[in-house]
Amino acid sequence: MSKDQDPPKRRFPLTLDQLTGRADRQRASAAPQLNSLQTATRNAAQHSPQPSAPAPVASGAVASSSAVLPKPPSRSLAETSAVNSPLVSDAVRRAMVQRLSQQGIQDATVLAAMEAVPRHFFVEPGLASQAYIDASLPIGYHQTISQPYIVARMIEVIRDGIEGKVPRVLEIGTGCGYQAAVLAQIANQVYTIERIRPLHEQARRNLRALLIPNLRLHYGDGMLGLPQLAPFDGIILAAAGLEVPQALLDQIAVGGRLVAPVGVRNQVLKLIRRIKRNEWTTETLERCHFVPLRPGTFG
Ligand code: SAH
Numbered sequence: 001m002s003k004d005q006d007p008p009k010r011r012f013p014l015t016l017d018q019l020t021g022r023a024d025r026q027r028a029s030a031a032p033q034l035n036s037l038q039t040a041t042r043n044a045a046q047h048s049p050q051p052s053a054p055a056p057v058a059s060g061a062v063a064s065s066s067a068v069l070p071k072p073p074s075r076s077l078a079e080t081s082a083v084n085s086p087l088v089s090d091a092v093r094r095a096m097v098q099r100l101s102q103q104g105i106q107d108a109t110v111l112a113a114m115e116a117v118p119r120h121f122f123v124e125p126g127l128a129s130q131a132y133i134d135a136s137l138p139i140g141y142h143q144t145i146s147q148p149y150i151v152a153r154m155i156e157v158i159r160d161g162i163e164g165k166v167p168r169v170l171e172i173g174t175g176c177g178y179q180a181a182v183l184a185q186i187a188n189q190v191y192t193i194e195r196i197r198p199l200h201e202q203a204r205r206n207l208r209a210l211l212i213p214n215l216r217l218h219y220g221d222g223m224l225g226l227p228q229l230a231p232f233d234g235i236i237l238a239a240a241g242l243e244v245p246q247a248l249l250d251q252i253a254v255g256g257r258l259v260a261p262v263g264v265r266n267q268v269l270k271l272i273r274r275i276k277r278n279e280w281t282t283e284t285l286e287r288c289h290f291v292p293l294r295p296g297t298f299g
Contacts, residue, residue, distance in 0.1 A: 083120050083128045093118070096132040096148055103134075105152045107159055113185035114152050119145070122178040122206050139176045141196050141298075143291055146238060150269075150288060151179045157259045157271055157285065158234035159186055166234050170251065172222030172293070173238030177203030183236070184215040191215075191229055193222035197299030223295055225251040232256060240267045241293035249280055261290040 083089045097115045105111060120131035122145055127137050136144040159166060169187040171180050174194035180203070183190045192215070194200040200219040207215065218226065223245045225235075231253035237244070237260035244260050252258050252274040261267045269285040 083131060084125075089118055089120055089132075092132040096134070099134060100149060100152050103149050105149070105156055107156045109186055110152050110156045110159060113155070113182045114148065116185055117178065117181045117210075119148065119178055121209065122176040122181075139199065139202070141199055143175050143196065143199060145176050145178050146290075151182060153286075154236050154259045154269070155179075155182060155186060157269075158236060158257055160257075162233075168229075168232045168253075169234040169236065170226060170229075170232040171236045171238060172225075172248070173291075174203045174217060175199060175238060177207045177217070179236070179238060180215055180217070181207060181210060181212060184212045187214070187234070189214050189216075191218060191226055191232075193218045193220055193226065195219075195221055195294065195297045197297070219297065221296055223247065223293065227251060234258070235260075237261065237293065238290065239293040240264070240288075240290040244270070244272060249274070252280075259285075261288045264292075 083092060093115055096119075097111050100114060101111060105114075120128040123131050123137050123139065130137060132148070134147055134149050136147045139145050158169065166187040167189070169183050169190045171183060171190065171192040174180055174192040176199065177192070180190055180192040183192075192203075194203060194217070197219055200217060204217055207217070222237075222239075223241070225245075225248045227247070227250075230251035232251055233253050233256040235248055235252055235256070235258040237248070237258070240261035240263060242264065243262060244258065248258060248260075249272065252272070254274050254277055256274055258272040258274075260270055260272070262270045267288050267290060269288045271283045271285055273281045273283075275281055
């Protein structure tokens with residue numbers, strides 16, 4: 001069955017009970033078991049759910065860059081996977097969430113959101129059986145769906161200290177729309193921007209079946225943000241620049257947060273807080289690996 005024919009409507013919207021309360025679990029004392037630095041294409045080729053050589057790098061999105069963007073592999077309707085069965089996908093998603101909690105994700109609201117969103121809806125049918133491994137996977141146009149750990153981690157960082165839902169969140173780099181769907185579970189209103197038009201359109205198709213009313217998709221250059229809709233209580237970048245564009249810093253609400261990968265080869269996740277109208281603080285959190293943040297639009 002194609003994913004568009006099998007919407008998990010019973011899961012949306014989530015009840016308040018599912019999305020409130022914080023975990024009293026302590027962060028696992030051992031260092032998180034993070035994904036190895038491998039290309040998303042290799043991830044896709046790997047059938048084992050456990051990457052063989054874990055390294056301390058979380059992979060948000062791994063792909064090489066090129067002026068000519070390859071189209072995604074064509075979808076095969078005949079290609080079905082056990083994960084497309086709602087019962088199987090619920091079980092493997094629960095296992096993924098358990099793994100996230102062992103990796104150090106403590107926020108129960110974030111874990112509930114990760115459990116609610118069917119990640120296999122956002123990848124090619126041929127990759128659906130790998131949708132719940134902790135790895136980035138190709139989505140076409142040299143871009144990837146981010147690794148579950150880094151999606152959960154960035155959302156946890158944005159939510160930290162906020163009781164209830166985050167009022168307004170902006171995501172730069174919609175890709176296939178997965179992280180935006182997770183964000184929509186923990187925020188009142190989510191805006192997301194993608195610069196590659198076919199991906200923006202694919203994300204729209206992926207999200208259609210989920211009927212998420214509090215998510216708005218924009219096509220454009222996310223480096224400019226959405227000044228007409230600013231300020232945002234949380235801003236998440238899903239692509240790495242050499243620095244965070246000033247336009248985005250200006251669009252953080254006072255008291256709000258921005259989380260972004262920064263760097264080229266050696267990237268780190270940065271948390272920027274806007275503490276006063278003209279004052280921001282920066283904290284370096286951990287190593288990561290994302291596709292590059294690029295200016296302008298494509299397509
Ligand atoms: N959020 C995605 C990750 C997508 S990968 C997920 O759920 O897994 C990062 C995305 O950022 C790519 O689709 C890339 O095209 C996009 N991107 C890079 N630079 C951008 C920019 N300036 N504006 C908007 N999107 C950008």
